[in-house]
Amino acid sequence: MSNVVLYRKYRPKDFEEVIGQEHIVRTIQNAIARDNIAHAYLFVGSRGTGKTTIARIVAKAINCEKPHNGAPCG
DSSP states (O other): OOOOOHHHHSOOSSGGGOOSOHHHHHHHHHHHHTTOOOSOOOOOOSTTSSHHHHHHHHHHHHTOSSOBTTBOOO
């Protein structure tokens, strides 16, 4: 049996899987799709709100050469 931590196993891999932060996801996706990315983003909130998850997805999407509608290419 593998000792994988649950939050790593079930962490969303793209913006479509993020739940409860639709307004943030939409704003960031639009910025990436329009190639209008700010030089910094500040993710603030209490524990368990998805700050690290969204930051990881944003990093993947920004590092794609051709993101499709602001989504990470994998």
